[in-house]
Amino acid sequence: MTDIVGAVITVSDRASAGEYVDRSGPRAVELLAQHGVSADVTVVPDDPAEIRRGIRTAIKAGARVVLTTGGTGIGPRDVTPEVTAELFDRRLPGITDEIRRRGAQHVPTAVLSRAEAGIVKLKKWPPAFVVNAPGSTGAVADTIAVVGPLIAHLLDQLDGGGHSRFD
Template sequence: MTRRTAVVIVASTRAAAGTAVDRTGPVIAAWLAEHGFDVTGPLVVRDGADVAASLRRALGDHPSLILTTGGTGLSPSDATPEATRELLDREVPGFMEELRRRGLASTPNALLTRGYAGVAGTTFIVNLPGSPGGVRDGLGVLGGVVDHVLDQLAGGDHPSSVP
């Protein structure tokens, strides 16, 4: 069986500068390890060009999954969605729609999440918000579909509902 690999990229200019503590990357990395992934990161970088460069480097290793956290809001420096979108071959908008829907149960700010989910080559990429609650919601959505997504990207067939 091929081992599943994942990369966690934290887009936080303040955490990268050492003036804030990243509270989301370790949570994501632990969740991935619990779900059988070999995890690289969390890699903490400034938002903007550093996120784009980190995404490109990570894709060069062809991981099964890349999860980003942070940089998905409306701040002028929030550029993670744009860096991600330019790398995607196919978008998976339903993932982000469900993430925002779940987040609305806790905060109206969930509507402001601009992240993307999609496929680049054989890698599934998801932008999670930079808040612990947004990460919790995102991992909840991911947990329900990640096995199927990765099976599909590896060429698997849809499970048959007919006996």
Template sequence: MTPGRSVVIITVSDRAAAGVRADASGPAAELAVRAAGYDDVAVVVVPDDVDAIRAELREAIAGAAALVLTLGGTGIGPRDRTPEATAAVLDLELPGVAEVLRERGRRATPTAALGRGRAGVAGGALVVNLPGSPRAAVESLEVLLPLVPHALDQLGGGDHRWP
């Protein structure tokens, strides 16, 4: 494991957690993250349950993950509560990151404007909610991953200069 480079991907899905369907989003996001040079990547699946999501986020942060991504549960459905679970663990929010991810999604799918994903910092980790579809998750990562090295450098006390 490279210090400061571990990634935890949390797929939020009742059906995937129950084994009713395979998790397609987690593996798609994992491929994108690995292609960006992160080799210490874990993928877990939890149900759409605030307590389960919050517990998994806290476990990832306590395990010294540098980047924690959630996939799914960011819409307006009755069980979409990933943003609420995330808000409970964040030390500070990064609204600009969430905004740019929604904008990227909106260019591909107008309904992405209904997304409520959050982004922020918890402990020493960058935590970001991504959409649940494999395509939308990967499109979001195309925007997010170039920002991650600078964000992690900042979290480690680095200078404010962009590379």
């Protein structure tokens, strides 16, 4: 399988300040690799400008898949979904509906996630698939279990491919 360029952005005030070790970002990198996506982790605080900059920088560096982890809950600093949605050309709500459904089978609070998924198109770069995951390793696993099998088809569609991959 050809490596797809990806990026993982951990959104956490505490991890960005060095107060705890990020485990969800490295887990995302490991799981994405099983689906042909090569990614590194960037850690940013729960700050709209930093989240926005992180996503845009990843896409400008060639990422076609960007997974954020953290900042999807209902806490006062949880702003990842709003910031991400501002960048979308198109939303893909069925993906996050399925991620929440899958997560709720293990952890009832998974339904509190406000995660978003969609397509970001920046002027000079190919469109990228961006998805938010909650900040736990279990939520990252649930997210990638849903999106991993879709990535190649999704990118093929974005690049003008046909609908025959799953026929």
